[in-house]
Amino acid sequence: MNTTTITVIGVGLIGGSIALALRGDEHNRIIGFDVRQDFLDKALALGVIHAGTTDLQEAVREADVIFLAVPVEQIYATLDRLRNLDLKPGVIVTDVGSTKSGVVRFAEAHIPSDVTFIGGHPMAGSHKSGVEAASDRLFENAYYVLTPAPGTPEEQVERLEKLLALTRAKVVRMDPDEHDQVVGAVSHFPHILASALVNLVAGYDNENPWHHRLAAGGFRDITRIASSNPRMWRDVLLNNREHLLKIADDWARALDGVMALVREGDADRIEQFFKSAREFRDGLPERKKGALPPLYDLYIDIPDHPGEIGRITTLLGAKQINITNIQIRETREDMLGVLRITFRSLAELEKGEELLRFFDYNVYRRE
Numbered sequence: 001m002n003t004t005t006i007t008v009i010g011v012g013l014i015g016g017s018i019a020l021a022l023r024g025d026e027h028n029r030i031i032g033f034d035v036r037q038d039f040l041d042k043a044l045a046l047g048v049i050h051a052g053t054t055d056l057q058e059a060v061r062e063a064d065v066i067f068l069a070v071p072v073e074q075i076y077a078t079l080d081r082l083r084n085l086d087l088k089p090g091v092i093v094t095d096v097g098s099t100k101s102g103v104v105r106f107a108e109a110h111i112p113s114d115v116t117f118i119g120g121h122p123m124a125g126s127h128k129s130g131v132e133a134a135s136d137r138l139f140e141n142a143y144y145v146l147t148p149a150p151g152t153p154e155e156q157v158e159r160l161e162k163l164l165a166l167t168r169a170k171v172v173r174m175d176p177d178e179h180d181q182v183v184g185a186v187s188h189f190p191h192i193l194a195s196a197l198v199n200l201v202a203g204y205d206n207e208n209p210w211h212h213r214l215a216a217g218g219f220r221d222i223t224r225i226a227s228s229n230p231r232m233w234r235d236v237l238l239n240n241r242e243h244l245l246k247i248a249d250d251w252a253r254a255l256d257g258v259m260a261l262v263r264e265g266d267a268d269r270i271e272q273f274f275k276s277a278r279e280f281r282d283g284l285p286e287r288k289k290g291a292l293p294p295l296y297d298l299y300i301d302i303p304d305h306p307g308e309i310g311r312i313t314t315l316l317g318a319k320q321i322n323i324t325n326i327q328i329r330e331t332r333e334d335m336l337g338v339l340r341i342t343f344r345s346l347a348e349l350e351k352g353e354e355l356l357r358f359f360d361y362n363v364y365r366r367e
């Protein structure tokens with residue numbers, strides 16, 4: 001069987017995850033392109049790509065399929081650059097941007113006739129950025145939206161769908177504007193709300209620091225996505241302006257409605273408000289994998305001694321157990337702290353768990 005050359009432009013969270021999933025077929029050769037050589041070096045070291053270059057022409061010359069996995073404004077810029085480069089006739093160019101209408105319109109107007117552009121958007125991700133957070137299972141069981149234009153050759157769409165089967169996502173086709181309206185409501189607007197709420201509370205916290213100390217499960221659950229990449233979200237908002245303005249109006253009316261019930265002290269209707277929300281929320285289909293944040297987290301109680309974190313990372317390093325992230329969780333003052341370590345794979349998590357238990361650490365997989 002022939003090799004399929006796939007170029008991933010932007011080897012970050014999403015580009016890296018696509019590359020890892022597509023490596024599941026040994027006939028796929030993955031070339032990474034990024035503006036940052038150090039990101040390519042990291043992707044090579046992690047085994048995410050077969051080769052990497054900061055030369056765009058070199059990256060795309062042999063490509064059968066090109067994924068644009070850069071922030072939305074950079075998708076336009078990259079499509080513009082591709083126009084003047086040598087590409088293989090029949091190449092499929094697809095993107096993973098969180099908004100679709102503008103990108104699809106731009107591609108239709110600018111892409112040469114022997115190139116097929118198919119808009120795409122995997123509906124899974126994370127508040128984390130960069131290739132370190134990439135996972136071959138990020139898209140498993142998630143929807144992966146494709147927005148082919150009416151004139152796009154069917155066999156090209158099917159070629160892309162076949163390739164994307166390696167991500168184990170559910171690939172669906174949708175109109176780009178319908179996509180932007182729906183995703184505006186279920187993804188873009190929630191990101192605005194989460195960040196607006198955090199900014200509000202940050203202001204209160206300036207006056208009274210008990211706010212951040214008492215911020216517990218509810219606040220953290222609803223604001224996790226406020227830790228997302230600001231540049232990426234800036235581009236998303238600028239590219240889904242009309243739908244977001246409409247949703248914001250609807251939201252303002254909805255908030256006014258419930259606050260009127262509070263003002264009036266209407267107990268029954270306040271309860272009904274929470275009841276109907278709970279029914280819809282509980283009825284959402286469960287995702288087994290993917291959109292959930294990192295799969296391989298380990299939590300370790302650590303005594304409040306200087307050098308304790310260094311000791312743990314040295315123990316893991318001595319056994320060649322790689323970690324992708326490390327975080328100290330906020331805890332009660334002067335008590336035990338909790339360290340969260342993220343591993344790249346279940347096998348490494350298990351090795352780390354066994355090793356740290358051997359050294360008498362209290363180790364567990366759930367917070």
Ligand SMILES: NC(=O)c1ccc[n+]([C@@H]2O[C@H](COP(=O)([O-])OP(=O)(O)OC[C@H]3O[C@@H](n4cnc5c(N)ncnc54)[C@H](O)[C@@H]3O)[C@@H](O)[C@H]2O)c1
Binds near residue numbers: 130
């Ligand atoms: N993060 C999510 O949850 C999520 C989910 C679905 C889709 N998306 C979309 O995926 C795209 C990438 O997001 P991400 O989360 O992977 O971001 P990321 O920051 O993890 O990765 C982006 C990568 O693109 C590189 N880059 C930036 N400009 C470039 C350019 N002009 N040419 C080449 N490389 C360039 C960066 O150096 C970085 O390595 C965005 O369009 C975003 O809307 C994100």
Ligand SMILES: O=C(O)C(=O)C[C@]1(C(=O)O)C=C[C@@H](O)C=C1
Binds near residue numbers: 097122123124127188
């Ligand atoms: O899980 C998260 O952190 C995400 O924000 C993922 C999420 C979403 O809103 O669901 C964010 C942007 C995307 O374009 C697709 C998925």
